[in-house]
Amino acid sequence: MGDEKIDKTIMIELSNTFKDAVSDVDVPSPNRAVARIDPGKVKEIMQFLLDNGFDHLSCVSGVDYPPDKMDVVYHVTSYSAPLVITLKASIPRDDPNIDSLCGIYWNANWYERETYELYGIKFNDCPYMKVLLLTEEMEGDWPLRKDYAGYPDLT
Amino acid sequence: MEEGGLGMGEIETELPPNVSVTSASAIQEFIKNSPLQKILNWGRKNSLWFMTHPMGCCGIEQICVGVAHYDTDRFGIIPRCSPRQADVMMISGYVSKKYLPALQRVWDQMLEPRWILMMGECAISGGPWWESYSTVTHLDEIFPVDIYIPGCPPRPEALLQGFIELQKKIVAEQDRTVIPNPADGGV
Numbered sequence A: 001m002g003d004e005k006i007d008k009t010i011m012i013e014l015s016n017t018f019k020d021a022v023s024d025v026d027v028p029s030p031n032r033a034v035a036r037i038d039p040g041k042v043k044e045i046m047q048f049l050l051d052n053g054f055d056h057l058s059c060v061s062g063v064d065y066p067p068d069k070m071d072v073v074y075h076v077t078s079y080s081a082p083l084v085i086t087l088k089a090s091i092p093r094d095d096p097n098i099d100s101l102c103g104i105y106w107n108a109n110w111y112e113r114e115t116y117e118l119y120g121i122k123f124n125d126c127p128y129m130k131v132l133l134l135t136e137e138m139e140g141d142w143p144l145r146k147d148y149a150g151y152p153d154l155t
Numbered sequence B: 001m002e003e004g005g006l007g008m009g010e011i012e013t014e015l016p017p018n019v020s021v022t023s024a025s026a027i028q029e030f031i032k033n034s035p036l037q038k039i040l041n042w043g044r045k046n047s048l049w050f051m052t053h054p055m056g057c058c059g060i061e062q063i064c065v066g067v068a069h070y071d072t073d074r075f076g077i078i079p080r081c082s083p084r085q086a087d088v089m090m091i092s093g094y095v096s097k098k099y100l101p102a103l104q105r106v107w108d109q110m111l112e113p114r115w116i117l118m119m120g121e122c123a124i125s126g127g128p129w130w131e132s133y134s135t136v137t138h139l140d141e142i143f144p145v146d147i148y149i150p151g152c153p154p155r156p157e158a159l160l161q162g163f164i165e166l167q168k169k170i171v172a173e174q175d176r177t178v179i180p181n182p183a184d185g186g187v
Ligand code: SF4
Pocket: B056, B057, B058, B059, B092, B093, B094, B119, B120, B121, B122, B123, B127, B128, B151, B152, B153, B154
């Protein structure tokens, strides 16, 4: 792990290595960087980041853009540099699925399960793709989707 | 002898003369309608041991009420760590759908007579999580609640007031506890 790489130049390297898969690279502040990635290449990109010192997957979340799109948002940081990289992958809303990162970052498991139970985004090859914090009966409700109609909850 | 056979219906034994048999529920019925019940209630009201079971941010205040500053011991209100030793359960925070079965299990472990205090908006109505997808908002339909203490969170003084109101209810026999019937295998 070369320390000199753990700064914003990682974004230049990232877009050079994955020319077709990385777009809209932006560095809005000294310690934030944003890019859009191709959902099919997410594993390779994350492996590249991990090999270059970005050893902490901080967060996996989802965004719902009805009627046709969903975003999976990854925040990757490093224990040795003050830089947070936000990567967004757009997937179709009618069949939301993306590759799991469990094999690369071990902690991706719970993040992906929570994103799954709240948005219904399926993470392929995640070994434990079931609900984490909701009850089993709520699987399939996807409560954070915009068209969820369960409010108010008169239990 | 007319009453006597009540609890012993199945067992056909010859009783010696001048011996009558009664049943546990008959004794309890007798106590309920006698001044003895008042003495029992007085004892109950003065030994409201509550379970330390902080659930939400209200739990901080719940812990506070048990410490020396508020000195609840003078009312006989003592924190306990096990539901089996406690008389009062405080629902002190939000209850999610996933947590509800565990809470019911804790409640089932408590010995009767037992009481419930609702502490804070979350427990009473869901509070800030009223429109949440995972919060149980009608706990009073699930548990026999005696006292509601509104606030977000209620101060320890308010909690103390809630306990004192509960004591008044117990003395007036207006509380919702079910006095167990020994015939049903209760205590
Ligand atoms: S009532 Fe307020 S303080 Fe109490 S648990 Fe709810 S949000 Fe927290």
